[in-house]
Amino acid sequence: MQKKNYSLKEYCGLFGVYGHKDAARLTYLGLYALQHRGQESAGIVSSDEKDVRQFKGMGLVADVFNNENMKALSGNLAIGHVRYSTTGSSILKNAQPFVAEYANDTFALGHNGNLVNSVELCAKLERQGTIFQTTMDSEIILHLIAHSKKPNLKDKLIDALSKIRGAYSLVLLTKDQIIGVRDPNGFRPLCLGQIDGSWVLASETCALDLVQARYVRDIEPGEIVFINKRGINSVSPFPKVKHSFCIFEYIYFARPDSNIFGNSVYFARKKLGAQLFKEHPADVDMVMPVPDSGNYAALGYAEASGIPFEMGIVRNHYVGRTFIQPTQHIRDFGVKIKLNPVKEVLKGKRVVIVEDSIVRGTTSKARVKALRDAGAKEVHMRVSCPPLRHPCYYGIDFPTKEELIASSMSVEQIRDFVGLDSLGYLSLEGMLSSMALPKEEFCICCFTGDYPIPIKHALSKHSLEKA
């Protein structure tokens, strides 16, 4: 079969509106609120029930869209997508939503998550004569819909979805309806809201807040919601399976002002921090976060310990991807431009720094060095999740197993590598007990290697290329 380098690891954000005169503008705002879920490309597809229009571009939402291209996105239906991908597939043709003409209709699709049987499905579709336009596994879903022999779109979609395995939250648009889908395991979030009597779909509730939509409910795992002029019609055609909500959404990925899987991310992170203190207290002068992702766990740690909370590192929020590099070598420039230690706060102090996670360990190492250079006497680190030892095949961008520092080093070795006085990770039990939902509801494969949907091929980027 043809060698394909599928983009394996996708961060993505989804948004959709049905029945609002400003559908595309609301979608723009929704994507703006979901920018943290993907910064590589952004796209909006709209429909006035006759014509479907699209605009996609590389970069941030605010850079891709302007008054001119937004004007063309008329109609009262729209869906949008923000995407981050690993290098190699970062090209415009892979930007979503994908749009395809088929049987006198137009389909547009935005996908958050990753399929785990894309190699087999792609091989089969190619044998049947399918020509792929992109290297995205999401395109497979559109082809499966087009290939289905079922009589109507609803059944074609169910037929297509019954063939795919893995993580998928989807928003789809046809000329006259939008559709929201969550896979039976419910790996990635997707919620439903209402604004001025119109329906809204969003990856996270922070996007509903920005457009002043009222949160109605989550799309259930395995549910397909059709939204059109007849109202909202929900079906759950797939056998029920155990839920696998991604716990890493709570730890790092989702915005703290969102409720996902029915619960507040902010309070989940604070609880993780409080539990972290219980398991790994530290004899220090102050608690500080790695901003911004460590902020809420650090608050929880400080509150539980009674140790003063300080912002020993200040973040520059205006660092884009294109800044002019210094002409001469400035030490630790890459670290300092984003996060700058405050010498006056750190000088002579014993600090515990709370981090949401350690992935490769390399940025942590540079940050710890910067804290010591700024005068910290002791630097201890507490991490609000257990060691990350296994790659995610369901949509979180982690490096390969070999690159995950905890897959090959003990906690003591990581402590020494990062240059810490002490290092403590939250336990698996402690993490799960901090959640508002029962532990059985979660996917924790990045910590345990127990993959809720079997990974048939060893899905490293490289082995897929070989497939």
Ligand code: AMP
């Ligand atoms: P490092 O020390 O190089 O492992 O980097 C740790 C930092 O990466 C932490 O501040 C995390 O918030 C952040 N992080 C966690 N998961 C990811 C991810 N999937 N992609 C990018 N950064 C992440």
